[in-house]
Amino acid sequence: MDESRRDSTIRLDSRAVRALAHPLRSRILSRLRTHGPATATELAAALGTNSGATSYHLRALGEVGLVTDTGEGEGRRREWRAASERHSWVNSDFAGDEDARTALAWLSRDYVRQFATGAERWLDAAEHWPAEWVDVLGLSDGFLTVTPEQTAAFSAELADLMARYRDAGAADPRARRIHVTSFARPLDLDDA
Numbered sequence: 001m002d003e004s005r006r007d008s009t010i011r012l013d014s015r016a017v018r019a020l021a022h023p024l025r026s027r028i029l030s031r032l033r034t035h036g037p038a039t040a041t042e043l044a045a046a047l048g049t050n051s052g053a054t055s056y057h058l059r060a061l062g063e064v065g066l067v068t069d070t071g072e073g074e075g076r077r078r079e080w081r082a083a084s085e086r087h088s089w090v091n092s093d094f095a096g097d098e099d100a101r102t103a104l105a106w107l108s109r110d111y112v113r114q115f116a117t118g119a120e121r122w123l124d125a126a127e128h129w130p131a132e133w134v135d136v137l138g139l140s141d142g143f144l145t146v147t148p149e150q151t152a153a154f155s156a157e158l159a160d161l162m163a164r165y166r167d168a169g170a171a172d173p174r175a176r177r178i179h180v181t182s183f184a185r186p187l188d189l190d191d192a
Helices: 014-020 023-035 040-047 051-063 098-128 148-165
Strands: 009-011 067-069 079-082 086-088
Touching: 014 023, 014 051, 014 098, 023 040, 023 051, 023 067, 023 079, 023 098, 040 051, 051 067
Parallel strands: 009 086
Antiparallel strands: 067 079
């Protein structure tokens, strides 16, 4: 991994949210983060589209700083990479921007769909994996009774724990990259 991106997070602004709230752009960025640098042609093949579309959307993502040209391409063959490992946002940053809030609502739902698709792919593949992996991966949930401040502290501790384990197995050939998703929501949605 490029050391300049190690443990990097970009905080999305309204321009980035609006640019990313597009089905192909969201998938392009996810693909670059999970599979590493690629050309528009390689992305088109992987995502079932054409290189003209991927090239256009890569430039749009580049304009808001979410992807960058690696400089490794030759001639017109440009290679792109994700500019960071992750991005984040704070909903209240967009309180007065209806376009950004609409884009963020779509983007959040798209991430839930991507998570569900990935989870189902794992459930389909799990029977072919060694028990040592199947036994430690999968679903879990729990319930907390906390204040907003305690929820923020919990999230910060979870982020610190993830950072500690991010590359913990890098030297072990048995190690695999795993996707950990966290989604917190109120249990009683009617009690706002």
